[in-house]
Amino acid sequence: xxxxxxxxxxxxxxxxxxxxxxxxxxxxxxxxxxxxxxxxxxxxxxxxxxxxxxxxxxxxxxxxxxxxxxxxxxxxxxxxxxxxxxxxxxxxxxxxxxxxxxxxxxxxxxxxxxxxxxxxxxxxxxxxxxxxxxxxxxxxxxxxxxxxxxxxxxxxxxxxxxxxxxxxxxxxxxxxxxxxxxxxxxxxxxxxxxxxxxxxxxxxxxxxxxxxxxxxxxxxxxxxxxxxxxxxxxxxxxxxxxxxxxxxxxxxxxxxxxxxxxxxxxxxxxxxxxxxxxxxxxxxxxxxxxxxxxxxxxxxxxxxxxxxxxxxxxxxxxxxxxxxxxxxxxxxxxxxxxxxxxxxxxxxxxxxxxxxxxxxxxxxxxxxxxxxxxxxxxxxxxxxxxxxxxxxxxxxxxxxxxxxxxxxxxxxxxxxxxxxxxxx
Ligand SMILES: *Cc1c(COP(=O)(O)O)cnc(C)c1O
Numbered sequence: 001x002x003x004x005x006x007x008x009x010x011x012x013x014x015x016x017x018x019x020x021x022x023x024x025x026x027x028x029x030x031x032x033x034x035x036x037x038x039x040x041x042x043x044x045x046x047x048x049x050x051x052x053x054x055x056x057x058x059x060x061x062x063x064x065x066x067x068x069x070x071x072x073x074x075x076x077x078x079x080x081x082x083x084x085x086x087x088x089x090x091x092x093x094x095x096x097x098x099x100x101x102x103x104x105x106x107x108x109x110x111x112x113x114x115x116x117x118x119x120x121x122x123x124x125x126x127x128x129x130x131x132x133x134x135x136x137x138x139x140x141x142x143x144x145x146x147x148x149x150x151x152x153x154x155x156x157x158x159x160x161x162x163x164x165x166x167x168x169x170x171x172x173x174x175x176x177x178x179x180x181x182x183x184x185x186x187x188x189x190x191x192x193x194x195x196x197x198x199x200x201x202x203x204x205x206x207x208x209x210x211x212x213x214x215x216x217x218x219x220x221x222x223x224x225x226x227x228x229x230x231x232x233x234x235x236x237x238x239x240x241x242x243x244x245x246x247x248x249x250x251x252x253x254x255x256x257x258x259x260x261x262x263x264x265x266x267x268x269x270x271x272x273x274x275x276x277x278x279x280x281x282x283x284x285x286x287x288x289x290x291x292x293x294x295x296x297x298x299x300x301x302x303x304x305x306x307x308x309x310x311x312x313x314x315x316x317x318x319x320x321x322x323x324x325x326x327x328x329x330x331x332x333x334x335x336x337x338x339x340x341x342x343x344x345x346x347x348x349x350x351x352x353x354x355x356x357x358x359x360x361x362x363x364x365x366x367x368x369x370x371x372x373x374x375x376x377x378x379x380x381x382x383x384x385x386x387x388x389x390x391x392x393x394x395x396x397x398x399x400x401x402x403x404x405x406x407x408x409x410x411x412x413x414x415x416x417x418x419x420x421x422x423x424x
Contacts, residue, residue, distance in 0.1 A: 003328055009398035012325065018318050018389055024306060025238075025391040032373045032396045032403075036388035037212060037353045040238030043390075045302030050240075053298035070301060072294045073268070077285055079297065080246070082304045086312050087210065087229065088220035089248050092283035096233070096246045096297060097264075100211055101130045103230035103247040104178070106287050108138040109259025110249075111205045111228060112176045119144060122169055122177040122204075124161050125152040128184050131209055135178060159186040159342050159355075166190075167198040177206040181213035181229075182351035185378055187343040189217065189351055193224045200225060211235060214246075216319060216352035218312045221248050228253075236352060236388070237307070239300035244293050249284045262289035306390065315389045320347045322387035325394055326354050329401040337408035342382065353386035362424075366416035367407045373400045377424040 001008045013019055026042045027033060033041060049070070056068030065073040080094035087094070098106065112121060119142075121135050136146035153169050155161055160183070170177065177199050182189050192208055199206035207228040213219065215236030221229055229248040233239035249256075258265045258280060265288055267281045280286035307315070330341060334356075343355040358364055358381060365377040376384040387397050407413050 003325075004333055004398070004401075006395065006398060009325075009394040012321070012394035016318065016321075016394070018310065018314065019393065021306065021310070021390050022393065027391060030372050032400050034385045034387060034392065034396070034400055035374045035376045036238070036391070037216075037235050037384065037386035038376050039234055039241060040236060040303075040388070041391055042240065042299075043238055043303055043306060045305050046238060046240065046299035047302070049300075049302035049305075050295070050298040053294060053301075070298070072292065075294065075297055075301075076244075076264075076288060076292050077268075079300055079304060080284065082308060083214075083246055086214055086219070086307060087248055088218065088224075089222050090251060092254075092285070093222060093251055094246060094248050095284040095288055096244055096300065097288045097292065098230075098247070099242075099245045100209065100230055100232045101134055102289075103245055103287075104131055104134045104207075104209070105138065106258065106260050106289065107207055107228045107230060107247060107249070108135065108176065108178070109141075110256060110287065111207065111259075112138055112142065114142055114144065114175050117173050118175045120149045120151055120173045120175060122151045122153065122166075122174045124155070124166070124179060126155050126159075126161060126183055126185065127152075127178075127180055128209070128211070131178065131180075159183075160188045160344060161190065163191050163194055166195060170198060170202050170204055172202075174202070174204050177204055178209070179206070180209045180211070181219065182210075182216065184212050185342070185382055185384070186355050187212070187351040187353045187384075189213070189344075189349050192219065192221075192226060196224050196226050212351055212353075215307065215312070215315070217316050222250065225252075226250060233300050233303075237300065238303045238390075240296070242296055243300055244297045247284065247287055249287060254282050254284075254286075255280075256286075258287050258289075260289055264288040264290055264292065310390075318389040319352050319387070322389065322392060322394065322397060323347070323350060323352070323354055326385065326387060326397045326401065329398065330354070330356070333401060333405050334408070337405075352388070353384050356383045356385070357381045358383065360413055360418050362420050363413040363416040363418040364404070364407060365424075366421075367413040368400075368404060370416075371403045371407065373403050375400075377420055379420050379424065
């Protein structure tokens with residue numbers, strides 16, 4: 001059977017153990033949604049946990065902090081327990097709190113303690129801007145100049161990073177390294193284990209941004225001895241727009257004073273003693289700041305249930321099959337139209353999405369959307385396509401590629417301006 005055929009895709013769907021989970025999600029009608037790496041789709045379980053938390057507010061008022069099915073006071077810790085298997089951590093190494101950028105600020109404020117000539121932070125030139133802005137401002141807070149003190153490892157091809165280059169840049173003046181686990185454009189997976197071992201040998205702290213890896217690939221943060229990590233829960237974890245994020249701090253560091261303290265950094269038993277001297281929690285809970293955003297945490301309860309049920313290994317297994325199928329179709333059907341495959345080809349080096357480059361990427365994305373296929377444009381010339389293991393089918397992949405091919409053959413993308421929208 002030809003790979004580029006509906007029957008072939010249907011046969012793959014028929015063999016898919018996770019196919020039954022598609023009905024757990026509210027897939028927008030008449031849409032082939034391939035943007036779950038930017039904003040995951042609402043599941044029935046996430047909806048239900050959100051409604052239950054709302055209901056506990058309705059029923060109990062302030063007593064909702066300790067009453068109801070999900071007492072709010074312990075929610076951040078409880079969900080840390082449920083997140084732990086996704087990142088390979090001990091339960092109390094994780095706390096659900098803040099957002100990616102806020103958690104990065106917290107962790108850098110905690111771990112970046114420049115001393116002597118060890119005063120610089122090492123990052124990379126391909127990282128997401130918010131992470132870079134946070135690092136620059138933290139460097140300024142410590143009285144240094146980000147132009148000289150934020151070192152960005154260069155990419156040789158503009159898409160990926162070489163671990164050797166990163167390790168070579170871990171020089172004596174580096175105090176802290178912050179890197180993505182999966183690059184947001186090319187989807188490259190960095191070798192966290194190797195980079196962490198290299199940092200440790202050099203007496204440098206290292207932390208990872210898991211925004212594009214959590215819920216997509218397995219991790220072993222504890223065993224790899226990663227110092228810290230942080231992420232959002234609204235991409236692969238489907239907890240909704242602006243949902244609360246999470247962070248990991250290795251057990252080795254329990255007791256380290258939070259760089260940015262607040263009353264929720266407190267050991268829970270003494271928080272309401274209202275002392276002016278903080279007794280921080282003796283686990284990752286210490287890196288919380290203020291009152292948790294309970295309503296923005298609530299959908300994560302239901303969403304994580306699905307991950308606990310299936311396990312990250314099965315999710316990764318299907319994700320690889322989906323992206324392999326998509327790559328096969330792209331190689332066979334699309335390369336003649338000027339697309340360049342810009343993600344790593346080896347499946348062990350690739351996260352959950354495919355990244356194509358094309359000079360007309362912005363117009364092509366608009367044409368795809370007009371035809372009900374939802375991609376993600378990344379300026380200046382990138383198209384991200386993320387088939388999500390929980391709710392996308394092989395048929396979705398086939399459909400998206402056939403629409404894309406049609407757009408290229410008919411040149412309908414030329415009807416759209418090659419510029420990005422306000423949100424892209
Ligand atoms: C999505 C993403 C962010 C977003 O940060 P927020 O604080 O949640 O807005 C930051 N960094 C990376 C690498 C991301 O992929």
